Amino acid sequence: MDQLQPISAIEALSTTRAIRRYTDEQIPVEILNEILWFASRAPSGSNRQPFRFLAITRGEVADKVKSLLGDSFRRGWAAKLQHDGYQSGSGIDPNSPKSRQAAAMQHYVDHIEQVPVIVFACLVRYREASPTEGASIYPACQNLLVAARSLGYGGALTMWHQGVESQLRELLDIPDNVAISACITLGRPQGSHGPVRRRPIAELVFENQWGSSPSWAIDPDGTRFTSAGPK
Ligand SMILES: Cc1cc2nc3c(=O)[nH]c(=O)nc-3n(C[C@H](O)[C@H](O)[C@H](O)COP(=O)(O)O)c2cc1C
Numbered sequence: 001m002d003q004l005q006p007i008s009a010i011e012a013l014s015t016t017r018a019i020r021r022y023t024d025e026q027i028p029v030e031i032l033n034e035i036l037w038f039a040s041r042a043p044s045g046s047n048r049q050p051f052r053f054l055a056i057t058r059g060e061v062a063d064k065v066k067s068l069l070g071d072s073f074r075r076g077w078a079a080k081l082q083h084d085g086y087q088s089g090s091g092i093d094p095n096s097p098k099s100r101q102a103a104a105m106q107h108y109v110d111h112i113e114q115v116p117v118i119v120f121a122c123l124v125r126y127r128e129a130s131p132t133e134g135a136s137i138y139p140a141c142q143n144l145l146v147a148a149r150s151l152g153y154g155g156a157l158t159m160w161h162q163g164v165e166s167q168l169r170e171l172l173d174i175p176d177n178v179a180i181s182a183c184i185t186l187g188r189p190q191g192s193h194g195p196v197r198r199r200p201i202a203e204l205v206f207e208n209q210w211g212s213s214p215s216w217a218i219d220p221d222g223t224r225f226t227s228a229g230p231k
Pocket residue numbers: 016017018019156157158159160196197
């Protein structure tokens with residue numbers, strides 16, 4: 001394994017992005033433990049820690065889970081490909097960013113069976129499902145992704161487990177009071193993380209009034225932007 005150069009929290013936050021291409025390298029259990037330990041440092045309401053991380057690694061059950069997920073991810077992406085117009089407009093040009101993104105997604109869903117580790121981020125419900133219940137699980141998911149990035153790995157948070165959720169629940173004995181809040185794929189990135197692209201900060205930050213961008217909302221030099229997002 002390459003010697004890991006430590007990166008600062010600030011660098012990790014500004015470079016953590018969805019990683020969907022992995023090498024064949026497995027994640028050593030000590031590292032997986034470390035990633036999940038950092039995930040479990042996340043805050044939750046009243047420090048109840050309702051988050052549970054169900055790691056799918058290797059073996060017979062893992063193979064079944066990955067096979068179920070493979071079908072579901074491919075269906076999920078096929079629907080998104082149609083719905084989000086990936087094959088129209090600039091998507092016709094095979095070298096456009098849109099086409100490259102579509103190719104990366106196709107590669108991702110075609111290789112789910114080979115993903116080294118998949119983590120189901122689960123929430124043990126202690127009251128009726130509410131619009132804010134994610135507040136006690138998604139900070140842990142982001143901690144997980146940032147920790148993976150910091151340790152030389154990468155991941156993608158997805159919702160494409162939903163197409164096979166009932167089969168997964170049965171196979172993995174997940175109780176009814178537990179929500180599967182996300183399905184996170186993890187591995188060693190193939191290539192670099194690439195820049196995170198977002199909308200200009202002035203479009204995302206307001207001061208004292210909705211829609212009023214403050215003069216101090218300025219992206220640092222070198223920030224990369226995306227055309228995706230709020231119009
Ligand atoms: C709530 C949520 C749901 C997501 N669902 C999926 C998904 O189902 N499939 C997928 O490939 N990526 C999914 N993503 C990853 C986003 O597509 C990705 O974070 C976003 O496009 C920004 O890209 P970046 O992280 O590389 O900057 C999801 C991310 C979030 C936060």
